[in-house]
Amino acid sequence: MTAFKKYFLVVLFAVLLLGISIIDVLKPASEFSASENRNLAKLPAFSWSSLVNGDFAMDYEEYVNDQFVGRNFWINAKSVGESVLGKLENNGIIYGKDHYLFEKLTSVDMQRVRRNIKSVAEFAELYSTNISLAVIPSSYSVLSHRMPYGADNIDQNPILDEIFSDAKKAGISVLDSRSILKENSDKYIFYKTDHHWTTLGAELVFSEYMNLLAFTPSDFSVYGYKSVSDFYGTSFYKCKLFSATADTINYYDIPVQSIEFDGETSDSLHDVEKFNTTDAYSGFIHGNNGITRIVSDCPDAEGSCLLVKDSYGNSFAPFLLTEFKEVVVVDLRYIPQKMSELMSSNHFDQVLILYSFSNFSNDINLSKLTF
Numbered sequence: 001m002t003a004f005k006k007y008f009l010v011v012l013f014a015v016l017l018l019g020i021s022i023i024d025v026l027k028p029a030s031e032f033s034a035s036e037n038r039n040l041a042k043l044p045a046f047s048w049s050s051l052v053n054g055d056f057a058m059d060y061e062e063y064v065n066d067q068f069v070g071r072n073f074w075i076n077a078k079s080v081g082e083s084v085l086g087k088l089e090n091n092g093i094i095y096g097k098d099h100y101l102f103e104k105l106t107s108v109d110m111q112r113v114r115r116n117i118k119s120v121a122e123f124a125e126l127y128s129t130n131i132s133l134a135v136i137p138s139s140y141s142v143l144s145h146r147m148p149y150g151a152d153n154i155d156q157n158p159i160l161d162e163i164f165s166d167a168k169k170a171g172i173s174v175l176d177s178r179s180i181l182k183e184n185s186d187k188y189i190f191y192k193t194d195h196h197w198t199t200l201g202a203e204l205v206f207s208e209y210m211n212l213l214a215f216t217p218s219d220f221s222v223y224g225y226k227s228v229s230d231f232y233g234t235s236f237y238k239c240k241l242f243s244a245t246a247d248t249i250n251y252y253d254i255p256v257q258s259i260e261f262d263g264e265t266s267d268s269l270h271d272v273e274k275f276n277t278t279d280a281y282s283g284f285i286h287g288n289n290g291i292t293r294i295v296s297d298c299p300d301a302e303g304s305c306l307l308v309k310d311s312y313g314n315s316f317a318p319f320l321l322t323e324f325k326e327v328v329v330v331d332l333r334y335i336p337q338k339m340s341e342l343m344s345s346n347h348f349d350q351v352l353i354l355y356s357f358s359n360f361s362n363d364i365n366l367s368k369l370t371f
Contacts, residue, residue, distance in 0.1 A: 194233020
């Protein structure tokens with residue numbers, strides 16, 4: 001009996017650990033996390049070369065972290081525990097002031113950044129059209145006054161300076177959003193629980209784009225303005241901070257004649273049903289699709305525009321419809337054809353390449369611009 005008491009907790013822990021391991025191995029792997037709006041890591045293929053160079057170990061660790069049984073529960077428990085201990089971050093998310101959650105970004109692959117700048121420059125050289133580039137700084141860079149003291153995120157400004165300088169040398173117009181966003185940093189221009197900008201943030205930068213093109217922007221107040229409350233974004237689901245406050249998604253109901261995306265059609269600019277899901281941001285222009293072709297029904301719209309974007313462009317694209325009769329939106333991650341085919345079969349009066357800083361810094365798809 002004494003031995004039983006002595007080793008009971010050890011045996012219980014061993015049984016629990018073994019049970020979790022068995023369940024972890026037997027349960028089907030999940031492909032997508034709706035709460036985090038991302039694909040989960042898949043079981044890596046084994047090879048002796050990947051084992052020797054360490055790639056297999058890193059990929060398998062990522063797979064285990066993504067597929068661990070009860071993952072959401074453990075993230076919640078870790079968040080509560082670290083908050084009690086006074087920690088200011090969890091799972092790559094920094095706890096900012098006024099309930100803002102910021103991504104942790106302490107390094108950037110400058111080789112990747114320069115390769116992406118080169119791809120944009122080569123695209124401009126190939127097509128010699130009116131091309132503009134916008135790389136939107138992360139929320140922590142704009143809302144630096146809401147970052148906790150001592151956070152060691154990188155300074156994005158010198159990298160953005162290099163990106164824009166090289167773009168100008170290649171004859172590309174630069175849409176530098178830093179000033180307009182900084183001037184309005186006391187307003188609701190970034191979500192608190194999500195990594196995206198808000199509709200207001202996108203609207204401010206759109207006005208700057210109109211200035212760049214010497215256009216007079218339309219009055220958006222003539223279109224219906226709608227709101228969706230109780231939105232918790234990807235940053236919240238990564239850290240599960242128990243004291244996080246919900247966001248509100250605002251959007252304009254800009255009239256369209258039609259919208260086509262990846263073989264589907266609709267007469268509604270947005271997927272309103274998605275606004276009431278955990279992946280609410282994907283309601284904008286029906287989410288991330290390879291090619292989205294939108295025909296505007298705004299009275300003053302004329303000409304055409306190509307928007308090459310990451311998900312930041314989803315809430316930006318609707319504003320383009322107030323000026324351009326046709327807007328073609330391309331997401332290089334999912335594009336079903338070569339860019340050369342798209343460019344040869346269409347005429348675009350303007351081309352805007354719009355990415356968030358985080359994605360422009362690590363995206364591997366920008367090279368598709370030159371295919």
